[in-house]
Amino acid sequence: MTAYFRPLVQHGPARPEDAHPLAGGALWFTHAEALRREGPAEPIPAAEIPGDVLARLTAARAPVAGLDMGQPQIMGIVNVTPDSFSDGGQHYAHDAALAAVQQMVAAGVAILDIGGESTRPGAAEVPEAEEIARTAPVIASIRALTGLPISIDTRKAAVARAAIDAGADLVNDVSGLTFDPALAPYCAGAGLPVCVMHAQGDPETMQDDPRYGDVLLEVYDFLETRIAALEAAGIPRARILADPGIGFGKSQAHNLTLLKNLSLFHGLGCPVLLGVSRKAFIGRIGGEPQAARRAPGSIAVGLAALAQGVQILRVHDVPETVQALRLWQAVR
Incomplete structure (x- = not known):
């Protein structure tokens, strides 16, 4: 067993x-x-x-996209979409996206994550050409503004290629690089770091009725299987981030089980990235129906995750989270 x-x-x-x-x-x-x-x-x-398991749990993680994985890092979310669950339309215009980036950089963000396709529950797929038109010009402008690493949040090889050509450094795929069979070979050939996330189903249907026998171990097994497949495709484990996919095909009970047991995922031998910012379960538990007002709950969950060794927090509210992180580190 x-x-x-x-x-x-x-x-x-x-x-x-x-x-x-x-x-x-x-x-x-x-x-x-x-x-x-x-x-x-x-x-x-x-x-x-x-x-072998102890070695994975204890080994220092190599830098990813130039980021030190020996200390917590904050990834700022910039959705250049009209329909993302929390900030849809807020950064859709080019200048608005750049203004948000400048605020995040000034606050001390470590890496920026640019997405052109909403993956909120019920969201439909965006055509490749539209996704490229949304993301590549913004990434090029961000690259002209800052030397910070940039992540492209996409499931598609063509979008990733355009983003990397524009100046991005990392590919963050909510499908765990299973949606587009061309994406893993492209990332391997280009020597790119990737983030592999777990999701049950696709964004359009994932929250209809998610079910698991054991959500914690099934998510772990999926990530381990995908990481092994990516290694076989030519992407070394040292260039892979693992994300348990909070809210992607998971009920509130599933989310809480994963959050209580996050330290298990260090057994994958990869840095762990966590995205909980403003998600629906935070609103339900915290009693806040408006997603944009869920920073306190998002930060509370994020700090609990850092206490289990999570290396990267993916957040909307960068200034507030950076401030909280600095105080958390000071008292510890």
Whole structure:
């Protein structure tokens, strides 16, 4: 029976001699939770974790797109779309997108994520030509403004190619590079880092009735399978980010299960990226129906994720999140 090992993450200078670093960073663990599809979870000493799994859990992560994965990084969302769930239309105009980018850069954002196709629940696919027309000119203008890394949020090879030609550095695909069979070979050939995300179904139907036997382990298995496939396609694990896909084909209960157990995903041997910003479950739990007013809840979930070693937070509210991160780091 397959076992999975979730480190029980701790922090601080009172660190036992037998503690292991989490992903080579400042967090550490002495014990883990052994998980199986059948039977209860079992706490075990870290010494009982199989050697290959322990090596993945503890190894320092290589920089991705020039970003240090030994400390938390903030990815700013810039949706050049008319219909994204939270900020649809807000940055659709070229000048509006650039103004938002300038604000994020001034606030201390580490990487910018540009998307031209809404992936909100119920969203329809955008034609390639339209997606390129939305994203490539904005990316070219952003590249002229800043040397910060730029991510293109797309499922399509043609869109990715146009974005990279315009100055982008990383491909962030909500389909886990399964939507367009040409995308993984392109990224491999161009030597690009990628973010592979889990989603059940496509944006148009994913929230109709998501079901899992064990959401945590099924998401883990999907990511592990996709990472192995990308390695076989020529993209080394050191250039892959993993995203559990909060809200993509998942109920509120599914989301919370994943968020409570995020440290499991360090066993993939990749940096972990998390996107929870302004999502519907934050509004339901926090009692805020307006997505644009969910920064406090988004930050609360984000800081809880950082305490489990997540390396990148993908957010709308960059100034507020950067401020919270600085204070979080100072008191820790």
